Amino acid sequence: MFDDLANGGVEINLANVTKHYPGQAEPAVDRVSMRIPAGELVVLVGPSGCGKTTTMKMINRLIESTSGEITIGGQNVLTLEPDQLRRRIGYVIQQTGLFPHLTIADNIALVPRMLKWDGDRVRKRVDELLDMVGLDPATYRTRYPRQLSGGQQQRVGVARALAADPPVMLMDEPFGATDPVTRERLQNEFLRLQRELRKTIIFVTHDFDEAIKLGDRIAVLREKSHIAQYDTPDRILAAPADDYVANFIGAGARIKRLGLTCVRTVVANGSSNGRANGRSNGEVRVGGPALPTVSVDASLQEALDVFLATKHDELVAIDRDGAAVGTLSFDMLRSALAPDVRKEPV
Amino acid sequence: MDFAQYLERRWENLLEQAIGQVTVVALAVVIATAIGMLVGIMVWRSQRRSGVAIAICATLLTIPSLALLALLIPLLGLGWAPTIVALVLYSLLPIVRNTVTGLRNVDASVIEAARGMGMSQVRALLRVQLPLAWPVILAGIRVATQMLFGVATIAAYVAGPGLGNEIFTGLSRLGSKNALNQALAGTIGVVLLAVLFDALFVIVRRFTTPRGIRV
Numbered sequence: 001m002f003d004d005l006a007n008g009g010v011e012i013n014l015a016n017v018t019k020h021y022p023g024q025a026e027p028a029v030d031r032v033s034m035r036i037p038a039g040e041l042v043v044l045v046g047p048s049g050c051g052k053t054t055t056m057k058m059i060n061r062l063i064e065s066t067s068g069e070i071t072i073g074g075q076n077v078l079t080l081e082p083d084q085l086r087r088r089i090g091y092v093i094q095q096t097g098l099f100p101h102l103t104i105a106d107n108i109a110l111v112p113r114m115l116k117w118d119g120d121r122v123r124k125r126v127d128e129l130l131d132m133v134g135l136d137p138a139t140y141r142t143r144y145p146r147q148l149s150g151g152q153q154q155r156v157g158v159a160r161a162l163a164a165d166p167p168v169m170l171m172d173e174p175f176g177a178t179d180p181v182t183r184e185r186l187q188n189e190f191l192r193l194q195r196e197l198r199k200t201i202i203f204v205t206h207d208f209d210e211a212i213k214l215g216d217r218i219a220v221l222r223e224k225s226h227i228a229q230y231d232t233p234d235r236i237l238a239a240p241a242d243d244y245v246a247n248f249i250g251a252g253a254r255i256k257r258l259g260l261t262c263v264r265t266v267v268a269n270g271s272s273n274g275r276a277n278g279r280s281n282g283e284v285r286v287g288g289p290a291l292p293t294v295s296v297d298a299s300l301q302e303a304l305d306v307f308l309a310t311k312h313d314e315l316v317a318i319d320r321d322g323a324a325v326g327t328l329s330f331d332m333l334r335s336a337l338a339p340d341v342r343k344e345p346v
Numbered sequence: 347m348d349f350a351q352y353l354e355r356r357w358e359n360l361l362e363q364a365i366g367q368v369t370v371v372a373l374a375v376v377i378a379t380a381i382g383m384l385v386g387i388m389v390w391r392s393q394r395r396s397g398v399a400i401a402i403c404a405t406l407l408t409i410p411s412l413a414l415l416a417l418l419i420p421l422l423g424l425g426w427a428p429t430i431v432a433l434v435l436y437s438l439l440p441i442v443r444n445t446v447t448g449l450r451n452v453d454a455s456v457i458e459a460a461r462g463m464g465m466s467q468v469r470a471l472l473r474v475q476l477p478l479a480w481p482v483i484l485a486g487i488r489v490a491t492q493m494l495f496g497v498a499t500i501a502a503y504v505a506g507p508g509l510g511n512e513i514f515t516g517l518s519r520l521g522s523k524n525a526l527n528q529a530l531a532g533t534i535g536v537v538l539l540a541v542l543f544d545a546l547f548v549i550v551r552r553f554t555t556p557r558g559i560r561v
Contacts, residue, residue, distance in 0.1 A: 083465070085464070093455055093459060095455035099474055099558075100558050100559050101477050101558045101559045102556075110465075146558065160463070170462075
């Protein structure tokens with residue numbers, strides 16, 4: 001099947017995909033076309049009822065499309081037997097859908113067992129996955145879902161979806177039912193995981209902030225799953241395609257962008273195009289009058305926080321070893337978020 | 347002759363009747379469970395079809411047992427056959443109804459997850475839905491069994507097996523020697539069997555309910 005040739009994710013392509021329920025005047029999903037590049041996490045975001053979940057479920061054929069074509073790794077999903085197809089696509093839903101009568105280990109082992117892995121390999125994989133999602137295998141293997149907290153259950157849900165190492169994952173508001181603190185932690189852990197695994201992931205949510213945080217790309221949908229804008233989070237925030245998208249982003253687009261941009265990119269850009277406020281690469285004062293420092297891997301949001309906490313207009317960006325890489329001025333930070341900066345050639 | 351002496355004299359005969367009653371009830375429950383669960387599985391998804399199925403089973407239960415047994419004589423004769431059929435028909439309602447309820451109560455997200463991870467409909471039913479619905483279905487089977495011990499007693503009228511024979515023979519010769527003892531022995535026997543089986547269900551429930559959903 002499509003994963004035989006893949007390491008990591010595979011590309012998913014939707015071409016004019018439509019779902020028209022019999023007896024309804026309007027289609028629920030109307031001619032959606034989009035390309036999801038291999039190894040990227042694409043977030044479908046839109047108000048409830050816009051057809052984002054329907055669009056997603058047509059990919060693993062829990063809902064059959066009326067017309068159009070969906071391919072995964074170049075293979076038309078309609079040519080595959082649905083159950084076989086689904087065993088190669090990880091599926092995570094909001095309510096976790098863990099089987100309460102099975103232990104955590106048995107829940108995770110389900111798909112590998114259906115794929116006829118031998119017992120030893122299944123056991124190893126279960127322990128590996130529990131480790132991966134931060135649950136101690138010795139403790140949690142034999143527990144039942146009801147003995148776990150909501151956040152832990154959702155971790156098991158993710159582990160179960162990853163069990164057979166599918167190239168593609170579909171996630172339907174997986175963190176939507178958890179409290180804000182747990183959600184944030186799950187998102188961070190999941191991001192870290194995805195950076196390693198590079199699965200092709202379609203992630204559905206109605207929370208735009210979650211979309212910005214997790215997505216490599218975001219598809220903002222309006223009703224009937226019409227794509228209002230499909231781009232990287234940064235570009236959507238910098239240049240919303242229309243009022244609908246702008247409304248969806250809500251207030252504070254620049255504040256949100258602060259969290260997306262890394263200090264390193266601004267410092268690097270700043271030095272190369274002469275925006276570094278008169279200070280070139282070699283002139284960083286180290287050990288001189290002490291400037292506050294910020295990690296080059298920090299976000300501009302954290303840099304702003306440092307600016308606000310001190311009286312200085314400049315920060316020293318330092319790398320992991322504490323060596324100065326460059327300086328970041330308040331003006332550089334501001335111009336990094338200016339609406340015109342993206343249109344300039346870099 | 348007092349009751350104790352009566353029991354001592356007739357215990358072999360009583361035991362035989364008790365075994366007959368247990369056998370006929372057990373057989374009927376097994377058959378009814380198979381039929382009832384199958385019907386329940388076929389109708390639970392549709393509000394209308396499960397409504398019809400449950401209404402039919404409920405109607406069966408309103409037929410007086412004596413009348414039902416009598417009606418079955420021309421078709422099946424006397425003895426075990428009409429007894430089993432009547433008992434099966436009576437026990438369908440709790441089993442069908444609880445199968446429908448049990449399956450409906452399974453969390454929709456669990457079924458979606460099962461299908462989403464590539465379980466076929468049959469596998470999802472066997473591995474997920476039925477195990478989760480089982481405690482409710484078992485409760486239906488338990489109610490059916492209790493009820494059948496009472497109804498099986500009446501089966502003595504169509505020459506079926508069971509302690510009903512003791513009771514009815516005793517009642518028909520009231521006033522004569524040992525008549526009351528005979529009726530009493532039969533009645534107490536039925537009650538004891540029913541209590542015994544109810545206790546048995548507690549054990550069956552304990553051992554057949556998956557650990558993760560035991561409360």
